[in-house]
Amino acid sequence: MLRMRLKFARLLPDFCQYASHMSLQGLAQHALYTRHLKTLVGGLVLVTLVMLVMYTTPTPTALILSAANSLRETDKLPESSASSGKAGDDAAASLSLRQEREEKEKEREEAKEEQVEGGIPEKVFGLESPDRGSLRSEVLMAGESADAQCRPQHHVMFLKTHKCASSTVQNIFLRYGYTHNLTFALPGGGNYLGNPSLFKAAIIPKKLLPPSGKVDIFAVHTRLNFKEHSRVLHNDTRWVTLVRDPATLYESLFNFFHLKNGYNLDLSAFSSQPMSRLMELPRYGGKFGKNQMLFDLGYSDNMSVTQLRQAIEELDSVFDLVMVAERMDESLVLLRHLLCWSLHDVVVFTKNARRQEVKPTLDPQTRQTLRELNSADALLYDHFMAKHRRAVLEFGARRMADEVSALRSLRDEYFEDCGAREVKGKDSTLKFKEYSGLVSSYVTSNNSDQNCLMLSLPELPLVDTVRRKQLKVLEEMRAPS
CATH class of the missing domain: 3.40.50 (Rossmann fold)
Known part of the structure:
Protein backbone atom coordinates (compact mmCIF):
# COMPACT_ATOMS: atom_id res chain seq x y z
CA MET A 1 0.00 0.00 0.00
CA LEU A 2 2.85 2.38 0.90
CA ARG A 3 4.59 1.63 -2.40
CA MET A 4 1.42 2.44 -4.34
CA ARG A 5 1.16 5.80 -2.60
CA LEU A 6 4.80 6.62 -3.40
CA LYS A 7 4.30 5.72 -7.05
CA PHE A 8 1.30 7.99 -7.21
CA ALA A 9 3.34 10.84 -5.65
CA ARG A 10 6.07 10.37 -8.27
CA LEU A 11 3.57 10.36 -11.14
CA LEU A 12 1.88 13.60 -10.04
CA PRO A 13 4.76 15.97 -11.12
CA ASP A 14 4.99 14.12 -14.42
CA PHE A 15 1.30 14.77 -14.98
CA CYS A 16 1.75 18.48 -14.44
CA GLN A 17 4.76 18.55 -16.74
CA TYR A 18 2.83 16.68 -19.46
CA ALA A 19 0.02 19.17 -19.23
CA SER A 20 2.34 22.14 -19.81
CA HIS A 21 4.00 20.47 -22.81
CA MET A 22 0.72 19.74 -24.52
CA SER A 23 0.24 23.32 -25.58
CA LEU A 24 3.83 23.60 -26.91
CA GLN A 25 4.16 20.34 -28.81
CA GLY A 26 0.78 20.44 -30.46
CA LEU A 27 -1.78 18.00 -31.41
CA ALA A 28 0.68 15.39 -32.60
CA GLN A 29 1.48 14.44 -29.05
CA HIS A 30 -2.11 14.78 -27.78
CA ALA A 31 -2.90 11.07 -28.02
CA LEU A 32 0.21 10.08 -26.05
CA TYR A 33 -0.64 12.36 -23.13
CA THR A 34 -4.26 11.20 -23.17
CA ARG A 35 -3.10 7.61 -22.66
CA HIS A 36 -0.90 8.71 -19.69
CA LEU A 37 -3.79 10.59 -18.16
CA LYS A 38 -6.06 7.55 -18.40
CA THR A 39 -3.39 5.39 -16.79
CA LEU A 40 -2.94 7.84 -13.92
CA VAL A 41 -6.65 8.23 -13.23
CA GLY A 42 -7.18 4.45 -13.36
CA GLY A 43 -4.38 3.89 -10.86
CA LEU A 44 -5.86 6.50 -8.53
CA VAL A 45 -9.27 4.82 -8.65
CA LEU A 46 -7.69 1.39 -7.97
CA VAL A 47 -5.77 2.70 -4.94
CA THR A 48 -8.94 4.24 -3.55
CA LEU A 49 -10.91 0.99 -3.90
CA VAL A 50 -8.16 -1.06 -2.25
CA MET A 51 -8.05 1.32 0.70
CA LEU A 52 -11.83 1.16 1.12
CA VAL A 53 -11.80 -2.66 1.12
CA MET A 54 -8.96 -2.90 3.70
CA TYR A 55 -10.58 -0.50 6.16
CA THR A 56 -14.17 -1.76 6.00
CA THR A 57 -14.09 -5.57 5.45
CA PRO A 58 -13.82 -7.67 8.71
CA THR A 59 -10.88 -10.09 8.86
CA PRO A 60 -11.21 -13.77 9.95
CA THR A 61 -9.59 -12.88 13.27
CA ALA A 62 -12.14 -10.15 13.85
CA LEU A 63 -14.97 -12.59 13.14
CA ILE A 64 -13.60 -15.11 15.73
CA LEU A 65 -13.21 -12.40 18.35
CA SER A 66 -16.77 -11.25 17.76
CA ALA A 67 -18.14 -14.79 18.16
CA ALA A 68 -16.08 -15.41 21.28
CA ASN A 69 -17.30 -12.15 22.82
CA SER A 70 -20.90 -13.20 22.23
CA LEU A 71 -20.30 -16.58 23.91
CA ARG A 72 -18.46 -14.94 26.79
CA GLU A 73 -21.43 -12.72 27.50
CA THR A 74 -23.75 -15.73 27.79
CA ASP A 75 -21.53 -18.28 29.56
CA LYS A 76 -18.48 -16.34 30.83
CA LEU A 77 -15.89 -17.96 28.56
CA PRO A 78 -12.26 -17.48 29.57
CA GLU A 79 -10.41 -14.72 27.72
CA SER A 80 -7.96 -17.25 26.33
CA SER A 81 -10.80 -18.95 24.43
CA ALA A 82 -10.80 -16.07 21.94
CA SER A 83 -7.10 -16.11 21.13
CA SER A 84 -7.44 -17.94 17.80
CA GLY A 85 -9.89 -19.54 15.42
CA LYS A 86 -9.23 -22.99 16.91
CA ALA A 87 -9.71 -21.65 20.43
CA GLY A 88 -13.09 -20.26 19.45
CA ASP A 89 -14.18 -23.60 18.02
CA ASP A 90 -12.95 -25.46 21.14
CA ALA A 91 -14.81 -23.05 23.41
CA ALA A 92 -18.07 -23.54 21.55
CA ALA A 93 -17.65 -27.34 21.60
CA SER A 94 -16.79 -27.29 25.32
CA LEU A 95 -19.89 -25.24 26.10
CA SER A 96 -22.11 -27.68 24.18
CA LEU A 97 -20.64 -30.73 25.93
CA ARG A 98 -20.91 -29.11 29.34
CA GLN A 99 -24.57 -28.27 28.80
CA GLU A 100 -25.26 -31.85 27.68
CA ARG A 101 -23.50 -33.29 30.75
CA GLU A 102 -25.42 -30.95 33.08
CA GLU A 103 -28.74 -31.99 31.54
CA LYS A 104 -27.93 -35.70 31.90
CA GLU A 105 -26.73 -35.21 35.47
CA LYS A 106 -29.92 -33.35 36.31
CA GLU A 107 -31.99 -36.21 34.91
CA ARG A 108 -30.04 -38.76 36.97
CA GLU A 109 -30.43 -36.69 40.14
CA GLU A 110 -34.18 -36.34 39.60
CA ALA A 111 -34.50 -40.09 39.06
CA LYS A 112 -32.58 -40.83 42.28
CA GLU A 113 -34.67 -38.34 44.26
CA GLU A 114 -37.85 -40.01 43.05
CA GLN A 115 -36.48 -43.37 44.19
CA VAL A 116 -35.52 -42.05 47.65
CA GLU A 117 -38.79 -40.19 48.17
CA GLY A 118 -40.97 -42.99 46.85
CA GLY A 119 -38.99 -45.75 48.52
CA ILE A 120 -39.54 -49.46 47.97
CA PRO A 121 -42.56 -51.18 49.55
CA GLU A 122 -41.63 -52.82 52.84
CA LYS A 123 -42.99 -56.27 51.95
CA VAL A 124 -42.83 -57.02 48.24
CA PHE A 125 -41.94 -60.68 48.48
CA GLY A 126 -40.66 -62.33 45.34
CA LEU A 127 -40.28 -59.02 43.47
CA GLU A 128 -37.02 -58.94 41.57
CA SER A 129 -35.69 -56.96 38.66
CA PRO A 130 -32.34 -56.78 36.87
CA ASP A 131 -31.74 -53.31 38.25
Whole structure:
Protein backbone atom coordinates (compact mmCIF):
# COMPACT_ATOMS: atom_id res chain seq x y z
CA MET A 1 0.00 0.00 0.00
CA LEU A 2 2.85 2.38 0.90
CA ARG A 3 4.59 1.63 -2.40
CA MET A 4 1.42 2.44 -4.34
CA ARG A 5 1.16 5.80 -2.60
CA LEU A 6 4.80 6.62 -3.40
CA LYS A 7 4.30 5.72 -7.05
CA PHE A 8 1.30 7.99 -7.21
CA ALA A 9 3.34 10.84 -5.65
CA ARG A 10 6.07 10.37 -8.27
CA LEU A 11 3.57 10.36 -11.14
CA LEU A 12 1.88 13.60 -10.04
CA PRO A 13 4.76 15.97 -11.12
CA ASP A 14 4.99 14.12 -14.42
CA PHE A 15 1.30 14.77 -14.98
CA CYS A 16 1.75 18.48 -14.44
CA GLN A 17 4.76 18.55 -16.74
CA TYR A 18 2.83 16.68 -19.46
CA ALA A 19 0.02 19.17 -19.23
CA SER A 20 2.34 22.14 -19.81
CA HIS A 21 4.00 20.47 -22.81
CA MET A 22 0.72 19.74 -24.52
CA SER A 23 0.24 23.32 -25.58
CA LEU A 24 3.83 23.60 -26.91
CA GLN A 25 4.16 20.34 -28.81
CA GLY A 26 0.78 20.44 -30.46
CA LEU A 27 -1.78 18.00 -31.41
CA ALA A 28 0.68 15.39 -32.60
CA GLN A 29 1.48 14.44 -29.05
CA HIS A 30 -2.11 14.78 -27.78
CA ALA A 31 -2.90 11.07 -28.02
CA LEU A 32 0.21 10.08 -26.05
CA TYR A 33 -0.64 12.36 -23.13
CA THR A 34 -4.26 11.20 -23.17
CA ARG A 35 -3.10 7.61 -22.66
CA HIS A 36 -0.90 8.71 -19.69
CA LEU A 37 -3.79 10.59 -18.16
CA LYS A 38 -6.06 7.55 -18.40
CA THR A 39 -3.39 5.39 -16.79
CA LEU A 40 -2.94 7.84 -13.92
CA VAL A 41 -6.65 8.23 -13.23
CA GLY A 42 -7.18 4.45 -13.36
CA GLY A 43 -4.38 3.89 -10.86
CA LEU A 44 -5.86 6.50 -8.53
CA VAL A 45 -9.27 4.82 -8.65
CA LEU A 46 -7.69 1.39 -7.97
CA VAL A 47 -5.77 2.70 -4.94
CA THR A 48 -8.94 4.24 -3.55
CA LEU A 49 -10.91 0.99 -3.90
CA VAL A 50 -8.16 -1.06 -2.25
CA MET A 51 -8.05 1.32 0.70
CA LEU A 52 -11.83 1.16 1.12
CA VAL A 53 -11.80 -2.66 1.12
CA MET A 54 -8.96 -2.90 3.70
CA TYR A 55 -10.58 -0.50 6.16
CA THR A 56 -14.17 -1.76 6.00
CA THR A 57 -14.09 -5.57 5.45
CA PRO A 58 -13.82 -7.67 8.71
CA THR A 59 -10.88 -10.09 8.86
CA PRO A 60 -11.21 -13.77 9.95
CA THR A 61 -9.59 -12.88 13.27
CA ALA A 62 -12.14 -10.15 13.85
CA LEU A 63 -14.97 -12.59 13.14
CA ILE A 64 -13.60 -15.11 15.73
CA LEU A 65 -13.21 -12.40 18.35
CA SER A 66 -16.77 -11.25 17.76
CA ALA A 67 -18.14 -14.79 18.16
CA ALA A 68 -16.08 -15.41 21.28
CA ASN A 69 -17.30 -12.15 22.82
CA SER A 70 -20.90 -13.20 22.23
CA LEU A 71 -20.30 -16.58 23.91
CA ARG A 72 -18.46 -14.94 26.79
CA GLU A 73 -21.43 -12.72 27.50
CA THR A 74 -23.75 -15.73 27.79
CA ASP A 75 -21.53 -18.28 29.56
CA LYS A 76 -18.48 -16.34 30.83
CA LEU A 77 -15.89 -17.96 28.56
CA PRO A 78 -12.26 -17.48 29.57
CA GLU A 79 -10.41 -14.72 27.72
CA SER A 80 -7.96 -17.25 26.33
CA SER A 81 -10.80 -18.95 24.43
CA ALA A 82 -10.80 -16.07 21.94
CA SER A 83 -7.10 -16.11 21.13
CA SER A 84 -7.44 -17.94 17.80
CA GLY A 85 -9.89 -19.54 15.42
CA LYS A 86 -9.23 -22.99 16.91
CA ALA A 87 -9.71 -21.65 20.43
CA GLY A 88 -13.09 -20.26 19.45
CA ASP A 89 -14.18 -23.60 18.02
CA ASP A 90 -12.95 -25.46 21.14
CA ALA A 91 -14.81 -23.05 23.41
CA ALA A 92 -18.07 -23.54 21.55
CA ALA A 93 -17.65 -27.34 21.60
CA SER A 94 -16.79 -27.29 25.32
CA LEU A 95 -19.89 -25.24 26.10
CA SER A 96 -22.11 -27.68 24.18
CA LEU A 97 -20.64 -30.73 25.93
CA ARG A 98 -20.91 -29.11 29.34
CA GLN A 99 -24.57 -28.27 28.80
CA GLU A 100 -25.26 -31.85 27.68
CA ARG A 101 -23.50 -33.29 30.75
CA GLU A 102 -25.42 -30.95 33.08
CA GLU A 103 -28.74 -31.99 31.54
CA LYS A 104 -27.93 -35.70 31.90
CA GLU A 105 -26.73 -35.21 35.47
CA LYS A 106 -29.92 -33.35 36.31
CA GLU A 107 -31.99 -36.21 34.91
CA ARG A 108 -30.04 -38.76 36.97
CA GLU A 109 -30.43 -36.69 40.14
CA GLU A 110 -34.18 -36.34 39.60
CA ALA A 111 -34.50 -40.09 39.06
CA LYS A 112 -32.58 -40.83 42.28
CA GLU A 113 -34.67 -38.34 44.26
CA GLU A 114 -37.85 -40.01 43.05
CA GLN A 115 -36.48 -43.37 44.19
CA VAL A 116 -35.52 -42.05 47.65
CA GLU A 117 -38.79 -40.19 48.17
CA GLY A 118 -40.97 -42.99 46.85
CA GLY A 119 -38.99 -45.75 48.52
CA ILE A 120 -39.54 -49.46 47.97
CA PRO A 121 -42.56 -51.18 49.55
CA GLU A 122 -41.63 -52.82 52.84
CA LYS A 123 -42.99 -56.27 51.95
CA VAL A 124 -42.83 -57.02 48.24
CA PHE A 125 -41.94 -60.68 48.48
CA GLY A 126 -40.66 -62.33 45.34
CA LEU A 127 -40.28 -59.02 43.47
CA GLU A 128 -37.02 -58.94 41.57
CA SER A 129 -35.69 -56.96 38.66
CA PRO A 130 -32.34 -56.78 36.87
CA ASP A 131 -31.74 -53.31 38.25
CA ARG A 132 -32.38 -54.32 41.85
CA GLY A 133 -30.36 -57.50 41.42
CA SER A 134 -27.46 -55.51 40.03
CA LEU A 135 -27.74 -53.00 42.83
CA ARG A 136 -27.76 -55.75 45.46
CA SER A 137 -24.65 -57.31 43.95
CA GLU A 138 -22.86 -53.97 43.96
CA VAL A 139 -23.77 -53.34 47.60
CA LEU A 140 -22.74 -56.85 48.65
CA MET A 141 -19.40 -56.53 46.90
CA ALA A 142 -18.86 -53.12 48.45
CA GLY A 143 -19.74 -54.62 51.83
CA GLU A 144 -17.28 -57.46 51.39
CA SER A 145 -14.59 -54.94 50.50
CA ALA A 146 -15.39 -52.91 53.60
CA ASP A 147 -15.55 -56.04 55.78
CA ALA A 148 -12.00 -56.85 54.76
CA GLN A 149 -10.92 -53.66 56.52
CA CYS A 150 -12.71 -54.38 59.83
CA ARG A 151 -13.28 -57.32 62.14
CA PRO A 152 -16.82 -58.64 62.78
CA GLN A 153 -17.98 -57.90 66.33
CA HIS A 154 -19.12 -60.92 68.37
CA HIS A 155 -19.93 -59.12 71.63
CA VAL A 156 -23.33 -57.40 71.71
CA MET A 157 -25.66 -56.12 74.40
CA PHE A 158 -29.16 -55.69 72.95
CA LEU A 159 -31.57 -54.04 75.38
CA LYS A 160 -34.93 -55.38 74.26
CA THR A 161 -37.60 -52.69 74.73
CA HIS A 162 -41.27 -53.78 74.71
CA LYS A 163 -43.36 -53.26 71.57
CA CYS A 164 -40.56 -51.57 69.63
CA ALA A 165 -40.05 -54.29 66.98
CA SER A 166 -37.45 -55.72 69.35
CA SER A 167 -38.42 -59.36 68.68
CA THR A 168 -37.55 -58.80 65.03
CA VAL A 169 -34.08 -57.49 65.88
CA GLN A 170 -33.60 -60.18 68.54
CA ASN A 171 -34.01 -62.83 65.82
CA ILE A 172 -30.93 -61.41 64.08
CA PHE A 173 -28.74 -61.71 67.17
CA LEU A 174 -29.97 -65.19 68.12
CA ARG A 175 -29.40 -66.51 64.60
CA TYR A 176 -25.96 -64.93 64.31
CA GLY A 177 -24.81 -66.21 67.70
CA TYR A 178 -26.17 -69.70 67.10
CA THR A 179 -24.47 -69.94 63.69
CA HIS A 180 -21.13 -68.64 64.99
CA ASN A 181 -21.17 -70.77 68.18
CA LEU A 182 -21.35 -67.77 70.51
CA THR A 183 -22.65 -67.80 74.09
CA PHE A 184 -25.77 -66.01 75.35
CA ALA A 185 -27.10 -64.59 78.59
CA LEU A 186 -30.16 -66.80 79.17
CA PRO A 187 -32.66 -67.54 81.94
CA GLY A 188 -33.38 -71.10 83.00
CA GLY A 189 -36.73 -70.81 81.21
CA GLY A 190 -38.69 -68.25 79.27
CA ASN A 191 -37.17 -65.05 77.88
CA TYR A 192 -36.80 -62.63 80.83
CA LEU A 193 -33.74 -61.76 82.91
CA GLY A 194 -34.74 -59.14 85.43
CA ASN A 195 -38.07 -57.46 84.80
CA PRO A 196 -39.80 -55.73 86.54
CA SER A 197 -36.80 -55.80 88.89
CA LEU A 198 -33.49 -54.42 87.65
CA PHE A 199 -31.08 -56.99 86.28
CA LYS A 200 -28.66 -58.74 88.63
CA ALA A 201 -25.81 -60.88 87.32
CA ALA A 202 -26.71 -63.61 89.84
CA ILE A 203 -30.05 -64.15 88.04
CA ILE A 204 -28.32 -66.11 85.26
CA PRO A 205 -28.15 -69.81 86.22
CA LYS A 206 -24.56 -70.97 86.65
CA LYS A 207 -25.15 -73.94 84.37
CA LEU A 208 -25.82 -71.46 81.56
CA LEU A 209 -22.73 -69.32 82.20
CA PRO A 210 -19.39 -70.01 80.50
CA PRO A 211 -16.44 -70.70 82.85
CA SER A 212 -15.22 -67.11 82.36
CA GLY A 213 -18.53 -65.74 83.62
CA LYS A 214 -18.76 -63.60 80.45
CA VAL A 215 -21.23 -64.06 77.59
CA ASP A 216 -20.95 -62.95 73.98
CA ILE A 217 -24.53 -61.78 73.40
CA PHE A 218 -27.29 -60.49 75.67
CA ALA A 219 -30.59 -60.38 73.74
CA VAL A 220 -33.51 -61.25 76.04
CA HIS A 221 -35.90 -59.01 77.96
CA THR A 222 -34.32 -57.25 80.93
CA ARG A 223 -34.29 -53.94 82.79
CA LEU A 224 -31.05 -52.09 82.29
CA ASN A 225 -28.63 -52.06 85.21
CA PHE A 226 -25.38 -50.95 83.63
CA LYS A 227 -22.97 -52.10 86.35
CA GLU A 228 -24.60 -55.51 86.73
CA HIS A 229 -24.88 -56.06 83.00
CA SER A 230 -21.23 -55.11 82.57
CA ARG A 231 -20.25 -57.90 84.97
CA VAL A 232 -21.33 -60.55 82.45
CA LEU A 233 -20.26 -58.71 79.28
CA HIS A 234 -16.89 -58.23 77.60
CA ASN A 235 -15.20 -54.84 77.67
CA ASP A 236 -15.49 -54.39 73.90
CA THR A 237 -19.24 -55.12 73.83
CA ARG A 238 -21.34 -53.00 71.47
CA TRP A 239 -24.51 -51.67 73.15
CA VAL A 240 -27.69 -51.47 71.07
CA THR A 241 -31.36 -50.72 71.77
CA LEU A 242 -34.59 -49.60 70.05
CA VAL A 243 -37.05 -46.72 70.38
CA ARG A 244 -40.49 -46.15 68.87
CA ASP A 245 -43.01 -43.32 68.64
CA PRO A 246 -44.47 -43.31 72.21
CA ALA A 247 -48.12 -42.85 71.21
CA THR A 248 -47.98 -45.80 68.80
CA LEU A 249 -46.02 -47.85 71.32
CA TYR A 250 -48.56 -47.26 74.10
CA GLU A 251 -51.48 -48.21 71.83
CA SER A 252 -49.68 -51.45 70.90
CA LEU A 253 -48.84 -52.19 74.54
CA PHE A 254 -52.38 -51.43 75.69
CA ASN A 255 -54.11 -53.69 73.16
CA PHE A 256 -51.51 -56.48 72.92
CA PHE A 257 -51.36 -57.08 76.69
CA HIS A 258 -55.06 -56.28 77.26
CA LEU A 259 -54.50 -53.42 79.69
CA LYS A 260 -58.20 -52.60 79.35
CA ASN A 261 -58.91 -55.55 81.66
CA GLY A 262 -56.67 -54.12 84.38
CA TYR A 263 -57.68 -50.47 84.03
CA ASN A 264 -61.36 -51.02 83.20
CA LEU A 265 -60.91 -48.24 80.71
CA ASP A 266 -60.95 -48.35 76.94
CA LEU A 267 -58.17 -46.57 75.06
CA SER A 268 -60.67 -44.51 73.06
CA ALA A 269 -61.85 -42.95 76.36
CA PHE A 270 -58.39 -41.69 77.33
CA SER A 271 -58.83 -38.31 75.66
CA SER A 272 -61.91 -37.59 77.79
CA GLN A 273 -60.15 -38.39 81.08
CA PRO A 274 -58.26 -35.89 83.26
CA MET A 275 -54.50 -36.28 82.75
CA SER A 276 -54.07 -36.51 86.53
CA ARG A 277 -56.12 -39.72 86.58
CA LEU A 278 -54.23 -41.23 83.65
CA MET A 279 -50.90 -40.46 85.31
CA GLU A 280 -51.99 -42.43 88.38
CA LEU A 281 -52.79 -45.63 86.47
CA PRO A 282 -50.61 -48.41 87.97
CA ARG A 283 -48.06 -50.35 85.97
CA TYR A 284 -50.00 -53.38 84.74
CA GLY A 285 -48.54 -56.57 86.17
CA GLY A 286 -45.68 -54.44 87.50
CA LYS A 287 -44.26 -54.34 83.92
CA PHE A 288 -46.41 -52.39 81.51
CA GLY A 289 -47.54 -48.78 81.57
CA LYS A 290 -46.63 -45.21 80.70
CA ASN A 291 -43.12 -44.25 79.56
CA GLN A 292 -42.40 -47.93 78.86
CA MET A 293 -39.08 -47.32 77.10
CA LEU A 294 -37.54 -45.43 80.02
CA PHE A 295 -38.82 -48.11 82.40
CA ASP A 296 -37.17 -50.87 80.33
CA LEU A 297 -34.00 -48.76 80.24
CA GLY A 298 -33.87 -48.88 84.03
CA TYR A 299 -35.32 -45.49 84.99
CA SER A 300 -38.38 -44.39 86.92
CA ASP A 301 -41.40 -43.43 84.86
CA ASN A 302 -41.82 -40.31 87.03
CA MET A 303 -38.81 -37.97 86.78
CA SER A 304 -38.27 -34.25 86.84
CA VAL A 305 -37.25 -32.57 83.62
CA THR A 306 -33.70 -32.16 84.94
CA GLN A 307 -33.48 -35.85 85.88
CA LEU A 308 -34.94 -36.83 82.53
CA ARG A 309 -32.39 -34.84 80.53
CA GLN A 310 -29.59 -36.31 82.59
CA ALA A 311 -30.96 -39.82 81.98
CA ILE A 312 -31.07 -39.23 78.21
CA GLU A 313 -27.47 -38.00 78.25
CA GLU A 314 -26.42 -41.11 80.17
CA LEU A 315 -28.19 -43.40 77.71
CA ASP A 316 -26.64 -41.54 74.79
CA SER A 317 -23.18 -42.21 76.22
CA VAL A 318 -23.89 -45.90 76.98
CA PHE A 319 -25.40 -47.06 73.68
CA ASP A 320 -23.37 -47.26 70.49
CA LEU A 321 -26.55 -47.40 68.41
CA VAL A 322 -30.18 -46.59 69.20
CA MET A 323 -32.29 -48.01 66.41
CA VAL A 324 -35.64 -46.47 65.43
CA ALA A 325 -38.62 -48.76 64.77
CA GLU A 326 -40.11 -46.42 62.18
CA ARG A 327 -36.79 -46.45 60.32
CA MET A 328 -36.11 -50.16 60.71
CA ASP A 329 -34.29 -50.90 57.46
CA GLU A 330 -32.10 -47.81 57.79
CA SER A 331 -31.36 -48.89 61.38
CA LEU A 332 -30.42 -52.39 60.19
CA VAL A 333 -27.95 -50.91 57.72
CA LEU A 334 -26.38 -48.83 60.51
CA LEU A 335 -26.32 -51.93 62.75
CA ARG A 336 -24.52 -54.06 60.20
CA HIS A 337 -21.84 -51.39 59.70
CA LEU A 338 -21.44 -50.92 63.46
CA LEU A 339 -20.85 -54.65 63.87
CA CYS A 340 -18.98 -55.17 60.58
CA TRP A 341 -21.51 -57.82 59.54
CA SER A 342 -22.72 -58.64 56.03
CA LEU A 343 -26.07 -57.69 54.55
CA HIS A 344 -27.08 -61.37 54.80
CA ASP A 345 -26.63 -61.25 58.58
CA VAL A 346 -29.28 -58.56 59.07
CA VAL A 347 -31.96 -60.05 56.82
CA VAL A 348 -35.01 -60.83 58.96
CA PHE A 349 -38.74 -61.55 58.69
CA THR A 350 -40.94 -59.31 60.83
CA LYS A 351 -41.65 -60.90 64.23
CA ASN A 352 -44.50 -60.52 66.71
CA ALA A 353 -46.00 -57.56 64.85
CA ARG A 354 -49.76 -57.15 64.55
CA ARG A 355 -51.20 -57.31 61.09
CA GLN A 356 -52.22 -53.99 59.61
CA GLU A 357 -55.90 -54.91 59.40
CA VAL A 358 -56.18 -55.47 63.17
CA LYS A 359 -54.46 -52.24 64.20
CA PRO A 360 -56.88 -49.53 65.37
CA THR A 361 -56.48 -46.05 63.97
CA LEU A 362 -55.75 -43.41 66.59
CA ASP A 363 -57.67 -40.18 66.19
CA PRO A 364 -55.54 -37.01 66.56
CA GLN A 365 -56.94 -36.14 69.99
CA THR A 366 -56.22 -39.60 71.45
CA ARG A 367 -52.74 -39.58 69.90
CA GLN A 368 -52.01 -36.20 71.51
CA THR A 369 -53.30 -37.48 74.87
CA LEU A 370 -51.05 -40.55 74.69
CA ARG A 371 -48.05 -38.43 73.77
CA GLU A 372 -48.70 -36.18 76.77
CA LEU A 373 -49.16 -39.21 79.05
CA ASN A 374 -45.83 -40.56 77.76
CA SER A 375 -44.08 -37.18 77.64
CA ALA A 376 -40.83 -38.55 79.10
CA ASP A 377 -40.68 -41.24 76.40
CA ALA A 378 -41.53 -38.55 73.83
CA LEU A 379 -38.47 -36.53 74.81
CA LEU A 380 -36.33 -39.69 74.69
CA TYR A 381 -37.72 -40.65 71.28
CA ASP A 382 -37.29 -37.17 69.78
CA HIS A 383 -33.66 -37.09 70.94
CA PHE A 384 -32.73 -40.41 69.32
CA MET A 385 -34.80 -39.82 66.19
CA ALA A 386 -32.81 -36.61 65.63
CA LYS A 387 -29.60 -38.54 66.24
CA HIS A 388 -30.69 -41.21 63.75
CA ARG A 389 -31.31 -38.58 61.06
CA ARG A 390 -27.85 -37.12 61.62
CA ALA A 391 -26.34 -40.62 61.37
CA VAL A 392 -28.06 -41.21 58.02
CA LEU A 393 -26.81 -37.89 56.67
CA GLU A 394 -23.30 -38.71 57.84
CA PHE A 395 -23.57 -42.17 56.28
CA GLY A 396 -24.79 -40.61 53.02
CA ALA A 397 -28.44 -40.38 51.95
CA ARG A 398 -27.81 -41.86 48.50
CA ARG A 399 -25.62 -44.62 49.90
CA MET A 400 -28.29 -45.40 52.53
CA ALA A 401 -31.04 -45.58 49.89
CA ASP A 402 -28.95 -48.04 47.87
CA GLU A 403 -28.26 -50.30 50.86
CA VAL A 404 -31.88 -50.25 52.02
CA SER A 405 -33.03 -51.22 48.54
CA ALA A 406 -30.46 -54.03 48.41
CA LEU A 407 -31.50 -55.27 51.87
CA ARG A 408 -35.18 -55.41 50.91
CA SER A 409 -34.36 -57.19 47.67
CA LEU A 410 -32.28 -59.74 49.56
CA ARG A 411 -35.09 -60.26 52.07
CA ASP A 412 -37.50 -60.99 49.23
CA GLU A 413 -35.01 -63.46 47.80
CA TYR A 414 -34.71 -65.30 51.14
CA PHE A 415 -38.49 -65.41 51.45
CA GLU A 416 -38.76 -67.02 48.04
CA ASP A 417 -35.80 -69.41 48.41
CA CYS A 418 -37.03 -70.59 51.82
CA GLY A 419 -40.49 -71.25 50.38
CA ALA A 420 -41.88 -69.06 53.16
CA ARG A 421 -45.49 -68.07 53.54
CA GLU A 422 -47.29 -65.84 55.97
CA VAL A 423 -49.97 -67.37 58.20
CA LYS A 424 -52.47 -64.85 59.49
CA GLY A 425 -54.13 -65.43 62.84
CA LYS A 426 -54.26 -68.63 64.85
CA ASP A 427 -53.65 -71.93 63.10
CA SER A 428 -53.91 -75.12 65.16
CA THR A 429 -51.77 -76.98 62.62
CA LEU A 430 -48.72 -74.83 63.31
CA LYS A 431 -46.04 -76.47 65.42
CA PHE A 432 -44.55 -73.13 66.48
CA LYS A 433 -47.05 -70.39 67.35
CA GLU A 434 -46.71 -66.69 68.02
CA TYR A 435 -47.94 -65.12 71.27
CA SER A 436 -51.17 -63.83 69.80
CA GLY A 437 -53.60 -64.41 66.97
CA LEU A 438 -53.22 -60.71 66.14
CA VAL A 439 -49.77 -61.31 64.67
CA SER A 440 -48.60 -63.28 61.65
CA SER A 441 -46.56 -66.46 61.73
CA TYR A 442 -44.23 -67.78 59.05
CA VAL A 443 -43.79 -71.31 57.83
CA THR A 444 -41.21 -72.50 55.31
CA SER A 445 -41.16 -75.45 52.96
CA ASN A 446 -37.39 -75.69 53.38
CA ASN A 447 -37.02 -76.76 57.03
CA SER A 448 -33.83 -78.64 56.18
CA ASP A 449 -32.11 -75.27 55.82
CA GLN A 450 -31.11 -74.11 59.31
CA ASN A 451 -31.18 -70.42 58.41
CA CYS A 452 -34.64 -70.68 56.84
CA LEU A 453 -35.97 -72.47 59.90
CA MET A 454 -34.53 -69.90 62.32
CA LEU A 455 -35.83 -67.03 60.19
CA SER A 456 -39.36 -68.38 60.57
CA LEU A 457 -39.28 -69.39 64.26
CA PRO A 458 -41.15 -67.23 66.81
CA GLU A 459 -39.22 -65.81 69.77
CA LEU A 460 -39.84 -68.45 72.45
CA PRO A 461 -39.07 -71.55 70.29
CA LEU A 462 -35.91 -69.86 69.03
CA VAL A 463 -34.76 -68.95 72.56
CA ASP A 464 -35.43 -72.57 73.60
CA THR A 465 -33.35 -73.83 70.65
CA VAL A 466 -30.44 -71.58 71.60
CA ARG A 467 -30.70 -72.60 75.26
CA ARG A 468 -30.62 -76.33 74.50
CA LYS A 469 -27.50 -75.94 72.39
CA GLN A 470 -25.74 -73.83 75.03
CA LEU A 471 -26.55 -76.26 77.82
CA LYS A 472 -25.16 -79.11 75.78
CA VAL A 473 -21.95 -77.27 74.88
CA LEU A 474 -21.30 -76.12 78.47
CA GLU A 475 -21.98 -79.58 79.87
CA GLU A 476 -19.43 -81.05 77.47
CA MET A 477 -16.92 -78.40 78.52
CA ARG A 478 -17.38 -79.23 82.20
CA ALA A 479 -17.38 -83.00 81.75
CA PRO A 480 -14.17 -84.66 83.00
CA SER A 481 -11.91 -85.75 80.17
